Amino acid sequence: MNIGEVAARAGLPAKTIRYYEDIGLITPPRDANGYRRFRESDMHQLAFLARARALGFTIENCRALLALWQDKARASADVRRIAEDHLAQIAIKIADLQAMQDTLTHLVDCCAGDERPDCPILVSLGAGSAPHKDGQID
């Protein structure tokens, strides 16, 4: 299989697959003409990586998960620990985003959104200070 077919099957851009080879996640052999020749096992690894990335695992976590996947003597605790750490990161991100969402939703609701200049969003971002005026004391 050449890179184009693998890309289509794994649902990853060819560029990304080359990048994954570059950083050592996969090591497909080469044909005489220099083309990468992907085996089924490379294909499976790429599909694995695509799923792990879709779940938001970092590349380094993907590397670790791939190694565990290929290690028949792994302890499931090792996998679970990585997943739990990642879940904790996700929870933090969601909380941060929801805090932004709450604040911003409130501000948007308070903003008339018409042609007039009065805007509680800007007032809140300015938080008490006025924008620069000519003659303002610095």
Next chain:
Amino acid sequence: MNIGEVAARAGLPAKTIRYYEDIGLITPPRDANGYRRFRESDMHQLAFLARARALGFTIENCRALLALWQDKARASADVRRIAEDHLAQIAIKIADLQAMQDTLTHLVDCCAGDERPDCPILVSLGAGSAPHKDGQID
């Protein structure tokens, strides 16, 4: 005011403030010795930027918001549009993260997390294909 004091007051690293000057968000004048001399207006702009960034606005949105803040003839609709677009982006990110969270939480709950190799997390990431075996037909 020198950069150190401004950094402390605005809650931004000095590096970030220099970067903001670099990309044209602020333009503090210089003292004879080359040091940046921050006026109160620069300080207020930085505080504005810090708050907008904390709400997750991109730098380019911050630039637009700052311009609107300083434009007395602005229409609040312009501000609101930026905020609403940003809210839509936030909603998408939250939904994506929650989908990851749901999937991963389920998988973690199904994983024994002990010394045994059986792991539904890896099975799911592999999704039907086995990791490479010696002698596997490629």
Next chain:
DNA sequence: CTTGACCTTCCATTGACTGGAAGCCCCATG
């Protein structure tokens, strides 16, 4: 005079790609 904190610029790095240029390779058609 020296020490140390603070300031300056410039360059490199982060993460995970993505875009584009320049140049082979292969197959099908004329």
Next chain:
DNA sequence: CATGGGGCTTCCAGTCAATGGAAGGTCAAG
């Protein structure tokens, strides 16, 4: 046999928003 087009290769640069570090200038205290 030429040629055209698509696919493949490498390499370099850029993204976003900073951040780290080196090398060196400035200033106030002791």
